[in-house]
Amino acid sequence: MTDLLQRILPTVQKPARYTGGEYNEIQKDPAQVRVDVAFCFPDTYEIGMSNVGMRILYGVMNEMDGVWCQRVFAPWGDMEEAMRRQDIPLWALESGKAVKDFDMIAFTIGYEMCYTNILNMLNLAGVPLYARERKGLNQMVFAGGVCTFNPEPLADFIDFFSLGEGEESTVEIVSLYDRAKAEGWSKETFLLEASKIPGVYVPSFYAHKYNPDGTLAEIVPLHGAPRTVTKRIVEDLDKAYYPTKMIVASTEIVHDRANLELFRGCVRGCRFCQAGFSCRPVRKKSPEVLYRQAVETLEDSGHNEITLSSLSTSDYRGLKELTDEMLSYCVDNRINLSVPSLRADNFSRELMMKLRTQRKSGLTFAPEAGTQRLRDVINKNLTEEEILTTCANAFSGGWDHVKLYFMLGLPTETDEDVLGIAELVHKVILTWKEHASNKKRGLRVHVATAYFVPKPHTPFQWEKQITPEEYLRRCHLLKDHFYSKSVEYNYHTPDISRLEAVTARGDRRLGPVIAEAARNGAKLDGWDEYFNYQIWMDAFKACGVDPDYYTIRGFGEDELLPWDPIDVGVGKKFLLRERKRAYEGIITPDCRHGCSGCGANGLLQEVECDA
Amino acid sequence: MLRLLFEKKGRAVWISHLDLMRLFQRAFKRAELPLTHTQGFNPRPSVSIALPLSVGVESSCELLDFTLEGAEVPCQEICRRLNEKLVEGIRVLQVYEDGRKLKDLRLLSCRVTLEYDNGVPSGAPEAVSALFARQELLVEKRTKNNGMKEQNIIPMIRSLQVEAGEKHLVLNALVYCQNPTLNPALLVSAIEGYLPELTPSFSHCARLEIYDEQEQVFR
Numbered sequence: 001m002t003d004l005l006q007r008i009l010p011t012v013q014k015p016a017r018y019t020g021g022e023y024n025e026i027q028k029d030p031a032q033v034r035v036d037v038a039f040c041f042p043d044t045y046e047i048g049m050s051n052v053g054m055r056i057l058y059g060v061m062n063e064m065d066g067v068w069c070q071r072v073f074a075p076w077g078d079m080e081e082a083m084r085r086q087d088i089p090l091w092a093l094e095s096g097k098a099v100k101d102f103d104m105i106a107f108t109i110g111y112e113m114c115y116t117n118i119l120n121m122l123n124l125a126g127v128p129l130y131a132r133e134r135k136g137l138n139q140m141v142f143a144g145g146v147c148t149f150n151p152e153p154l155a156d157f158i159d160f161f162s163l164g165e166g167e168e169s170t171v172e173i174v175s176l177y178d179r180a181k182a183e184g185w186s187k188e189t190f191l192l193e194a195s196k197i198p199g200v201y202v203p204s205f206y207a208h209k210y211n212p213d214g215t216l217a218e219i220v221p222l223h224g225a226p227r228t229v230t231k232r233i234v235e236d237l238d239k240a241y242y243p244t245k246m247i248v249a250s251t252e253i254v255h256d257r258a259n260l261e262l263f264r265g266c267v268r269g270c271r272f273c274q275a276g277f278s279c280r281p282v283r284k285k286s287p288e289v290l291y292r293q294a295v296e297t298l299e300d301s302g303h304n305e306i307t308l309s310s311l312s313t314s315d316y317r318g319l320k321e322l323t324d325e326m327l328s329y330c331v332d333n334r335i336n337l338s339v340p341s342l343r344a345d346n347f348s349r350e351l352m353m354k355l356r357t358q359r360k361s362g363l364t365f366a367p368e369a370g371t372q373r374l375r376d377v378i379n380k381n382l383t384e385e386e387i388l389t390t391c392a393n394a395f396s397g398g399w400d401h402v403k404l405y406f407m408l409g410l411p412t413e414t415d416e417d418v419l420g421i422a423e424l425v426h427k428v429i430l431t432w433k434e435h436a437s438n439k440k441r442g443l444r445v446h447v448a449t450a451y452f453v454p455k456p457h458t459p460f461q462w463e464k465q466i467t468p469e470e471y472l473r474r475c476h477l478l479k480d481h482f483y484s485k486s487v488e489y490n491y492h493t494p495d496i497s498r499l500e501a502v503t504a505r506g507d508r509r510l511g512p513v514i515a516e517a518a519r520n521g522a523k524l525d526g527w528d529e530y531f532n533y534q535i536w537m538d539a540f541k542a543c544g545v546d547p548d549y550y551t552i553r554g555f556g557e558d559e560l561l562p563w564d565p566i567d568v569g570v571g572k573k574f575l576l577r578e579r580k581r582a583y584e585g586i587i588t589p590d591c592r593h594g595c596s597g598c599g600a601n602g603l604l605q606e607v608e609c610d611a
Numbered sequence: 612m613l614r615l616l617f618e619k620k621g622r623a624v625w626i627s628h629l630d631l632m633r634l635f636q637r638a639f640k641r642a643e644l645p646l647t648h649t650q651g652f653n654p655r656p657s658v659s660i661a662l663p664l665s666v667g668v669e670s671s672c673e674l675l676d677f678t679l680e681g682a683e684v685p686c687q688e689i690c691r692r693l694n695e696k697l698v699e700g701i702r703v704l705q706v707y708e709d710g711r712k713l714k715d716l717r718l719l720s721c722r723v724t725l726e727y728d729n730g731v732p733s734g735a736p737e738a739v740s741a742l743f744a745r746q747e748l749l750v751e752k753r754t755k756n757n758g759m760k761e762q763n764i765i766p767m768i769r770s771l772q773v774e775a776g777e778k779h780l781v782l783n784a785l786v787y788c789q790n791p792t793l794n795p796a797l798l799v800s801a802i803e804g805y806l807p808e809l810t811p812s813f814s815h816c817a818r819l820e821i822y823d824e825q826e827q828v829f830r
Binding site: 001006007009010014015016018019020021022023248250251252299300301302303304334 | 641
């Protein structure tokens with residue numbers, strides 16, 4: 001650590017996030033390292049260190065001979081200010097080496113509102129922002145993560161994208177780079193060879209042409225690049241690499257615990273959910289492997305809490321077997337087992353009671369819509385009866401806190417649907433009055449509404465977003481219909497969700513907007529302390545880009561979509577069919593009741609879809 | 612109850628007190644040394660650190676009290692097993708039974724380094740020595756409810772020597788660390804307040820050793 005940094009650390013908040021040196025951090029002898037990768041997470045240490053994807057790929061790359069992957073996070077504002085004042089370029093935690101001196105610079109992107117952080121981090125590192133400005137083989141910037149299923153807004157800045165799950169493809173990519181560096185390839189040669197790796201998308205190999213009305217006319221592959229790039233998946237999760245030696249942060253992070261993925265993909269098909277479609281097909285880990293990895297991780301890390309995560313935990317077939325085994329281990333070893341994303345079914349209710357430890361957490365539901373009609377439209381198979389039965393159970397068991405999450409602005413939504421939320425909440429309160437074991441403590445119902453953001457690769461990818469004004473009108477309408485003091489209602493401000501809608505479905509014309517916003521100080525947009533809507537609005541204006549084009553306009557079904565060259569396994573025909581069913585109010589039963597033919601099983605060769 | 616003596620140096624000095632407690636709890640778990648837990652509504656592993664250390668201060672004399680569940684493990688083995696599972700900069704020096712009562716811990720030997728990038732101003736060592744020879748030095752101290760309070764720090768300094776280098780001054784001080792407590796950083800505040808021309812470019816502190824009232828090393 002430099003003397004300069006020693007002097008800065010006492011002046012910033014939470015200095016331990018900038019020092020590295022945590023338990024299980026990987027150190028290597030630089031003399032033995034042929035390729036080093038600066039693995040950047042475009043948000044703060046506390047968020048990035050909680051990210052399971054980053055944890056996995058850090059392990060994958062460091063398992064490779066001659067490769068050293070090091071972590072980089074976005075500094076908080078106070079540290080950034082000090083770095084700029086003292087001319088300290090962004091560095092990697094493991095060795096303290098400047099990011100600009102790395103061979104490869106990787107980003108994992110899970111949230112649209114971190115796009116400015118990517119540019120700000122490159123800028124802090126002293127790395128040219130635009131891919132075309134980086135001429136050499138070094139400073140090769142690549143990115144993956146769920147947002148890169150529409151990579152176009154970042155096409156100007158990122159040399160190539162690694163689409164889908166990275167356990168295998170990252171090894172192929174870094175190995176190719178190793179060879180390129182040894183043989184002295186040019187950047188162009190490397191990109192050309194990289195584009196032959198399945199799952200690799202090189203944006204500069206695609207020319208975008210527009211119609212006079214501004215819609216996309218054509219996407220032309222160049223240099224023999226494939227017309228579509230299909231995301232990568234790991235077929236057999238039991239055999240996939242999983243790091244049971246995780247870095248244990250020395251300071252508190254957001255998810256300060258061990259974490260295990262039960263399965264990938266989702267059988268549910270909620271029509272608004274990007275993960276639900278883009279992470280298919282469904283592949284499970286066996287309970288035996290999970291139990292072994294859980295014990296290994298807990299023993300190695302010393303954590304006293306573990307989460308079993310997935311998109312819909314109740315759909316894991318081995319859940320009973322696994323939780324029975326895990327519970328007895330966890331009780332013996334004073335470990336908290338947390339099982340989020342449970343559905344409101346009978347088994348889950350029993351499990352919830354079993355898991356109930358000293359701390360009684362709240363009960364959370366995400367009905368998303370207030371009426372059964374609208375829940376059918378979005379294919380959210382959660383009924384009022386299920387919610388109320390679970391509430392009744394919980395209230396008689398002593399729970400006195402419920403959280404309910406909804407969206408406003410869903411396709412076909414009317415005021416009746418909005419008021420349906422108030423009605424449902426009212427019924428929850430009545431249920432409490434009937435079943436509460438201790439009424440003296442009162443009931444708290446937290447209701448939150450989000451502003452619906454249509455996402456790529458979902459049946460709603462063509463939908464209009466309602467205007468911010470209309471969204472706020474619906475929020476106020478709802479607010480006026482809550483009469484009970486037990487209800488606390490929060491609604492998201494529309495600004496961020498509007499920008500999310502722009503960036504989620506954006507095309508290459510957004511590149512200059514993001515660059516302009518970042519240049520004017522937009523950063524840490526996901527944080528209230530820093531988010532500045534005006535900077536973004538000014539950037540749209542300066543670049544002559546109309547945000548409404550991406551939000552309230554809606555996309556035509558026959559329109560070429562910016563993300564059409566990206567194949568996530570689920571076909572466009574299926575999405576169109578689902579969209580039609582949504583408008584007809586017809587649900588599509590979950591995959592366990594029969595395959596709905598989304599097409600994602602086409603990605604599998606060795607195993608069957610576990611739906 | 613057992614006690615361990617540990618040092619906190621290098622990158623680890625930036626770990627806060629609460630984070631350090633968590634870090635030790637995990638290290639015990641990794642070392643398969645189960646801690647007993649507090650009774651009550653929200654059981655917590657029973658570890659406590661004698662004198663919370665400010666972030667950024669290094670120390671070679673930290674004490675941590677703990678109790679283990681289950682079969683007895685020899686002290687030396689506890690020491691070895693913990694050191695295998697700790698992070699860089701935190702090292703257990705000694706584990707022992709029958710530690711003295713913490714209320715007898717009174718004095719702390721510390722080293723405060725004041726760095727002057729343009730060289731130590733002439734006459735600085737003498738001026739600083741004279742300053743701490745006064746009867747009264749009022750320094751503002753943050754109180755628990757976030758207010759500020761003036762406090763005379765002289766009665767809390769048992770001895771203080773000034774050592775001068777080319778670009779730094781070192782204060783070797785023996786100060787009270789319990790009833791009352793003097794944060795060594797206030798020695799710098801005193802210089803900055805009374806001798807503003809001697810405000811250093813940068814300063815840092817280190818804890819060297821702890822003693823009882825009679826200046827016997829405290830364990």
